[in-house]
Amino acid sequence: MKRNNSHRLVSWIGGNDLKASSSDNEDMIEFGPIVSTLQNRNFDHLELLYNYPSKLVEPYLKWLEKHVNIPVTAHYIELSSPVNFGEIYVSANEILSEISKQCSRLSILLSPGTPAMQAVWILLGKTRYKCTFLQSSIEQGVQEVTIPFELSAEYVPAAKSIDSEQLKQLSQSTAPVDAAFDNIVTRSPRMLALKAQAQILAEREVPVLITGETGTGKELFARAIHNASARKEKPFVPVNCGAIPHELVDSVLFGHKKGAFTGATSDKPGVFEQANGGTLFLDEFGELEPSVQVRLLRVLQEGTFVPVGGTSEHRVDVRIITATHRNLMELVANGGFREDLFYRIAVGVLHLPPLREREGDLSLLIDSLLDAMRKNDPQLEHKNISPNAKNLMFQHPWRGNIRELQSTLLRSALWCQGNIINADDIRQSLFSVPAKKNDILKKDVSQGIDINEIIGDFVGEYICEALALTGQNKTRAAQLLGLKNYQTLNNWMEKYGIS
Structure with missing residues (x-):
């Protein structure tokens, strides 16, 4: 089909557009983003995508004919979910590919649709199709949107090849479920000694306390201990104590009975019950308040607890592994942490050193993490890192430790202009921390x-x-x-x- 000089507007049909067509009072009507945009800007053709049932969209299209005087083409897009990035990407890409062959100017209206649909528009419009972006709102009217970054289409993975779970694990630095001591990459004598100690602890039913700065791999050690223990076939339940709202701590830890509080519509087991027979990993353990520490001490001493709103005791067999970046001994001295609880959890103690103190490990970790990224995402399989880039990384303090290292590598691998990650790519991916002010x-x-x-x-x-x-x-x-x-x-x- 021949391209002409027409200017086309492309948009999903959104909920506010459908609401506009159902209004009975034409004088009080809010036209919705699509019609508002068409009344503000001139276009030769309107291309609409929708995932709503036809019985909702057909009345809207008839209503639309009364308010616009240009041809309208509507495309039904079958999606398993309106937030399925892969399906949205494939469908939107096919539509834009056809439309771009038929017109010289293309505009995309971002306002209607789900956040996933909007994100895919930006991805496609910044990588594959020359277009302008528009948005429409009641408060600010119709505006052209400037998106202040550029992407290279060559390095945007095709949606069909993206493994969402693997990319999620890469970006969140999640410890693998089947983590073993072999996953702990090191040649540092200090870390090798810690691995040997952890393997000994794995074979014994003692509580373990893992300390160290944020991002040093505390959960990786915890999972490796569990997977090397006699409990490996039972659940491993991780809990971030610092993220639990104060009013829900008891419910999260010990569960609750139906009607125990507003919103408790059914019985719900707590993490102790979920981990019965296995391992409960309490991360950020130092964030728990003293009142909660008392109740935890009883569970650890007697192996029993009473759910919120319950009357009978529940007995559990759980191994506890705790982790914190805080100095618990200092907290004990200052009265911020119970001494009796500290000695209950601190039987086997592992203190993980920060990355800057792991002699010889930085280069090894860079290679190992990059290799893992290549295996997890086919779009990264040819990425390598230059010596200059590595030298720059050796000069960085890595206050975020392995988590910061992994995130930096992922950012630079995704956006570097070629298959070699160079020093400029790393420099742009690093976060600089302001130097501490004078005393x-x-x-x-x-x-x-x-x-x-x-x-x-x-x-x-x-x-x-x-x-x-x-x-x-x-x-x-x-x-x-x-x-x-x-x-x-x-x-x-x-x-x-x-x-």
Whole structure:
């Protein structure tokens, strides 16, 4: 088919468009994003995609004829789910491929559709098809959208070949379910000794405490211990204690009975019951409040608990592995952690060193992680890293440890312009951490100082650290900082200009 000079608008039919067609009062009508865009801009043809049932769309198309004076073509797209990225990508790509052969100008309306549909429009419009993006809203009207980045189509994986679970595991640095000690890549004498100690602990039914900075591989060690133990055929249940809302801690840990609280519509087992016979991994264990620590101590001592809203005790046989980036001994000394609970969980103790202290491991880990990425995604199978890029990585402090290393490699591998990851690719993928400010107690007052600025710097550093540790949970961050509530935290942030 010959391309002509026409300008076409492409859009999914969205819920707000269908609502507009069902309005009975033409004077009060909100036209929806599609008609609003057509009334604001000139186009020669409208191409619509939809996944709604025909009985909903056919009345809309008839209504549309009354409000537009250009040809309309509607394409039914069969999707198993309106958020299935792969199916949306394949269908939208086929439609745009045909349309782009028939017109000289192409515009895509981003507003209607699910977030997955909008994301695929951007992906296709920035890689395969020259187009302009538009959005339409009641508040701001119709606007052209500037998306401030460029992608190379050559390196965008075809949707049919994407393995979502594998990419998710790569991006989230999830420890593999079948993790074994062989998965712990190292040549560092210190790490080799820790692996040997962990293998000994795996054979014994003792609680294990794993400490170390964020991203050092605590869950990987925990899973390896479980998989090398006599409990390997039983469940391994990981729980991030720092992410549990305070009011739900008991329910998450011990379960609840129907009607125990608002929203408890049925009995639900807690993680202790789910892990019965196996291993319960309590990550970020140092974040649990003293009141919860008391109740945990009883379970560890007696092997029994009572679900929220229950009356009878439940008995479980669970091995506990805990992990934390915090110094529990310091917390015990300061009264923030129960001493009796500490000695109950800290029978086998493994302290994982940060990556910067693992002599000889950085180069080995770079090669190992890159090799894993090549195996997990066919689109990355030819990626390699240059010596200059490696040298740059050797100079980085890796405060996020292996998790930061893995994320950096994945970013640079996905976006590098070719099969060789060079120093510029790594440089663009690294996060630079501002250097620590000078000691606030060493300021020279004789030269004049701004005490409000110093206080702001001091407050800002600790608030940002607390928010990072709690995943931006202001209530929990306020607790860590000794503030009354999140509103107090907000007041401090506003006072010192912390965003």
